[in-house]
Amino acid sequence: xxxxxxxxxxLALDARIGILEHELNATQPLHIDAEFDVDIHQDVDxxxxxxxxxxxxxxxxxxxxxxxxxxxxxxxxxxRVVERILTDFPDVRLVKIRISKPLAFSDxxxxxxxxxxxR
Numbered sequence: 015x016x017x018x019x020x021x022x023x024x025l026a027l028d029a030r031i032g033i034l035e036h037e038l039n040a041t042q043p044l045h046i047d048a049e050f051d052v053d054i055h056q057d058v059d060x061x062x063x064x065x066x067x068x069x070x071x072x073x074x075x076x077x078x079x080x081x082x083x084x085x086x087x088x089x090x091x092x093x094r095v096v097e098r099i100l101t102d103f104p105d106v107r108l109v110k111i112r113i114s115k116p117l118a119f120s121d122x123x124x125x126x127x128x129x130x131x132x133r
Contacts, residue, residue: 022073025073029085047111088127109130
């Protein structure tokens with residue numbers, strides 16, 4: 015089946031994440047890169063969103079999952095985001111997500127986790 019890829023580059027948000035003492039009481043910025051391979055079931059109708067997967071819904075799911083509660087580990091957060099996408103969006107065939115902390119270390123641009131799952 016043909017697919018279409020939707021992607022986000024450096025979606026920026028503040029989240030309650032981290033296991034270290036200074037991370038437990040404050041939010042910190044996260045950057046999220048994500049790719050979604052979506053099954054194409056019909057031709058694109060330029061006059062309606064119903065012929066495509068509305069990427070606003072994917073963004074909302076990511077933001078909601080990342081900001082809903084405190085999470086200790088990036089690994090846990092990454093798995094939860096992927097699970098949410100695969101549960102809520104049956105047309106998504108493959109999810110690749112990278113979540114990074116841009117302020118974790120002063121000597122690198124970011125540190126993070128990347129995972130990929132497919133049906």
